Amino acid sequence: xxxxxxxxxxxxxxxxxxxxxxxxxxxxxxxxxxxxxxxxxxxxxxxxxxxxxxxxxxxxxxxxxxxxxxxxxxxxxxxxxxxxxxxxxxxxxxxxxxxxxxxxxxxxxxxxxxxxxxxxxxxxxxxxxxxxxxxxxxxxxxxxxxxxxxxxxxxxxxxxxxxxxxxxxxxxxxxxxxxxxxxxxxxxxxxxxxxxxxxxxxxxxxxxxxxxxxxxxxxxxxxxxxxxxxxxxxxxxxxxxxxxxxxxxxxxxxxxxxxxxxxxxxxxxxxxxxxxxxxxxxxxxxxxxxxxxxxxxxxxxxxxxxxxxxxxxxxxxxxxxxxxxxxxxxxxxxxxxxxxxxxxxxxxxxxxxxxxxxxxxxxxxxxxxxxxxxxxxxxxxxxxxxxxxxxxxxxxxxxxxxxxxxxxxxxxxxxxxxxxxxxxxxxxxxxxxxxxxxxxxxxxxxxxxxxxxxxxxxxxxxxxxxxxxxxxxxxxxxxxxxxxxxxxxxxxxxxxxxxxxxxxxxxxxxxxxxxxxxxxxxxxxxxxxxxxxxxxxxxxxxxxxxxxxxxxxxxxxxxxxxxxxxxxxxxxxxxxxxxxxxxxxxxxxxxxxxxxxxxxxxxxxxxxxxxxxxxxxxxxxxxxxxxxxxxxxxxxx
Numbered sequence: 001x002x003x004x005x006x007x008x009x010x011x012x013x014x015x016x017x018x019x020x021x022x023x024x025x026x027x028x029x030x031x032x033x034x035x036x037x038x039x040x041x042x043x044x045x046x047x048x049x050x051x052x053x054x055x056x057x058x059x060x061x062x063x064x065x066x067x068x069x070x071x072x073x074x075x076x077x078x079x080x081x082x083x084x085x086x087x088x089x090x091x092x093x094x095x096x097x098x099x100x101x102x103x104x105x106x107x108x109x110x111x112x113x114x115x116x117x118x119x120x121x122x123x124x125x126x127x128x129x130x131x132x133x134x135x136x137x138x139x140x141x142x143x144x145x146x147x148x149x150x151x152x153x154x155x156x157x158x159x160x161x162x163x164x165x166x167x168x169x170x171x172x173x174x175x176x177x178x179x180x181x182x183x184x185x186x187x188x189x190x191x192x193x194x195x196x197x198x199x200x201x202x203x204x205x206x207x208x209x210x211x212x213x214x215x216x217x218x219x220x221x222x223x224x225x226x227x228x229x230x231x232x233x234x235x236x237x238x239x240x241x242x243x244x245x246x247x248x249x250x251x252x253x254x255x256x257x258x259x260x261x262x263x264x265x266x267x268x269x270x271x272x273x274x275x276x277x278x279x280x281x282x283x284x285x286x287x288x289x290x291x292x293x294x295x296x297x298x299x300x301x302x303x304x305x306x307x308x309x310x311x312x313x314x315x316x317x318x319x320x321x322x323x324x325x326x327x328x329x330x331x332x333x334x335x336x337x338x339x340x341x342x343x344x345x346x347x348x349x350x351x352x353x354x355x356x357x358x359x360x361x362x363x364x365x366x367x368x369x370x371x372x373x374x375x376x377x378x379x380x381x382x383x384x385x386x387x388x389x390x391x392x393x394x395x396x397x398x399x400x401x402x403x404x405x406x407x408x409x410x411x412x413x414x415x416x417x418x419x420x421x422x423x424x425x426x427x428x429x430x431x432x433x434x435x436x437x438x439x440x441x442x443x444x445x446x447x448x449x450x451x452x453x454x455x456x457x458x459x460x461x462x463x464x465x466x467x468x469x470x471x472x473x474x475x476x477x478x479x480x481x482x483x484x485x486x487x488x489x490x491x492x493x494x495x496x497x498x499x500x501x502x503x504x505x506x507x508x509x510x511x512x513x514x515x516x517x518x519x520x521x522x523x524x525x526x527x528x529x530x531x532x533x534x535x536x537x538x539x540x541x542x543x544x545x546x547x548x549x550x551x552x553x554x555x556x557x558x559x560x561x562x563x564x565x566x567x568x569x570x571x572x573x574x575x576x577x578x579x580x581x582x583x584x585x586x587x588x589x590x591x592x593x594x595x596x597x598x599x600x601x602x603x604x605x606x607x608x609x610x611x612x613x614x615x616x617x618x619x620x621x622x623x624x625x626x627x628x629x630x631x632x633x634x635x636x637x
Contacts, residue, residue, distance in 0.1 A: 003256070003607055003622035006410040007111040012628040013093075016115045019411070020454050024461035031056035033465040036456065037204055037219040039191050039246055041068035043163075043170055043441055044424030045225030047448025050173035053182035055453055060217055061174070062189045062206060064241055069171045072227055072239045073444065076163025077377065078286035079147065079155035080127075080441040082120040087144050091152040093117045098629060100439060103149040103329050104404070104432020105581035105597060106631050107262070109605070109624060111411060112429045119450040120442055124156055126449055130169035133158050135373075145373075146289050147437040149329040149636070155438040160284050160377040166441055170448070189215070190554065191246040192482040194222065194253045194420065195474050201419035202468045205478045207486075209554065212547040214479045216470035220463065221419045221456055224250060225448070228403035228425040230263065232562045232569065233514070234506025236400035237269055237282040243558040244565050247407050247426055255415045256607035256620060258408035258428035260565070261573035264435055264582050265515050266401035267333035270384055271353040278499070280399040281384060283356070284377055285437040288326045290361040290370065291394070293317050293333070295354050299344030305355050305393045316340055324636040331434045331582045331595075332636060334398035338515050339593070341397070348395050357393035398515060402440060404431045404582065405572075408607040408622070412455035413447060419463075421456055423447040428605065433581025486546050489556045494539030498555045501536050505529070505559070505566060513570050518586040522574045526567055533563040568608060568617055575619065578602045599631050 085091040097117035203218040229244035512525035579595035609618040
């Protein structure tokens with residue numbers, strides 16, 4: 001089946017403006033008759049809830065945290081992109097669009113990516129008006145810094161706390177609507193199922209994580225803004241509560257999952273150090289503005305970094321990619337780091353780390369200047385590693401971070417299920433096979449503040465306010481199915497903990513579907529995942545009950561989803577017989593070891609439909625049409 005992305009016709013630069021004009025609208029007086037559910041309170045969910053309520057819709061918003069302000073967007077550090085060209089270094093909407101689509105290795109929908117760049121400037125104005133404390137230069141103007149994959153400085157930032165400050169801005173807008181009674185907030189709720197009536201999304205079933213009670217909530221449309229699935233690798237930069245659950249429930253109800261194998265490995269994380277770890281810590285990509293990445297030239301050199309002379313250091317990113325140097329895109333930098341460590345040049349106790357060195361910039365600009373830019377990041381590193389990065393280079397290594405794959409959506413951000421909209425990292429639409437740094441915050445706020453308010457109105461204008469209530473049989477069926485899943489988990493009473501099985505799954509995924517993949521390894525991974533899934537079903541132990549706050553039970557449900565979803569990821573990676581962005585198939589590479597695309601056979605979105613438990617998913621595709629850019633070999637040399 002070939003999918004239609006519903007991209008408007010006409011010139012690329014005019015598509016969104018004309019489409020907004022042509023969309024049907026809901027009369028302001030009628031908006032109060034419609035009810036919308038938003039799941040998630042990160043930048044996409046928080047901003048969309050606030051924007052939709054501001055328009056007059058009745059909004060119910062759900063999050064698994066105890067407060068919306070604890071959503072994982074708070075952990076983003078380095079910045080948010082926009083094409084304002086304040087440094088006057090040649091930036092433009094077109095350049096931001098092109099850098100983004102090139103960074104994604106030409107595997108994103110052209111019109112969505114251009115729209116993202118087009119609305120980026122509005123985001124900065126919105127956030128400044130909210131009081132977000134962006135960094136400013138000496139004259140008081142907003143400051144910019146560089147990020148990977150770009151040769152201009154377009155990243156706005158608030159020291160190393162950009163995600164936190166942006167989230168607080170969205171949270172303030174959300175709180176205003178909660179106080180006004182237009183948003184009803186439901187914290188500590190986990191979505192367990194999507195409810196469909198006559199093929200349309202009409203509500204959700206959630207579990208109160210404190211009491212264990214099930215709740216049914218009806219609506220005229222459902223918005224999922226639940227983030228990515230990076231925790232399938234167990235060790236990732238994501239919060240441990242991040243999961244694929246809501247998206248996977250929608251997938252099992254018929255929503256297509258697009259490009260699940262497109263995952264991003266971030267090159268700048270604190271290295272793995274022991275089996276006790278449950279997550280990894282991100283060191284912002286912004287550090288690569290001033291830090292220089294290197295390894296000893298001689299394999300096995302275990303001297304302290306400050307004892308290795310300059311002549312015996314290999315600044316490998318600067319050597320391999322002279323045009324971009326240490327600001328090569330994440331997928332390129334991550335693979336290069338892995339290659340150096342595999343060659344025996346890695347540092348630290350495990351040999352799987354490289355240095356990120358700030359000595360040059362400290363000598364040039366002084367410690368005070370660096371502290372103002374990155375002080376909280378340096379403090380965080382010292383607290384974790386117990387070494388002072390002002391004096392000794394940081395050690396970094398790639399880790400699972402962001403997922404470009406997600407539920408398939410059309411140009412209106414609606415899935416193939418009528419009334420189910422998907423925003424931010426939970427959809428697939430804007431970043432192709434690799435996301436450039438500082439673009440996640442941009443997409444989340446673009447979707448929430450400036451896109452969904454128009455497109456959801458276009459959908460609702462064609463439907464009457466729903467008469468479906470929470471006592472509809474579809475809600476009862478979904479509640480009963482969710483209850484049965486939970487009771488089965490509690491009844492297994494095996495010998496292995498949820499974390500133990502999750503860790504093993506992560507090791508399988510990292511080894512066979514991580515920074516590099518090949519056919520033999522992917523086929524082996526499918527077999528191992530299937531065996532581990534059966535082991536989970538027969539031998540997991542989930543203590544406690546379902547009638548109170550039970551963290552083990554929460555984890556068990558999420559890992560059960562990961563054990564099925566992991567096979568879908570590997571299936572997608574097997575089907576895509578090319579290398580592009582973060583999807584590096586070892587069989588398909590250039591003589592220089594770079595990704596080798598196959599535009600003739602794989603210039604498409606791979607969208608998968610659920611085929612049933614233990615059965616192969618059904619493949620659909622959306623051809624990617626490039627009318628305004630030429631498909632070229634991506635190069636950062």
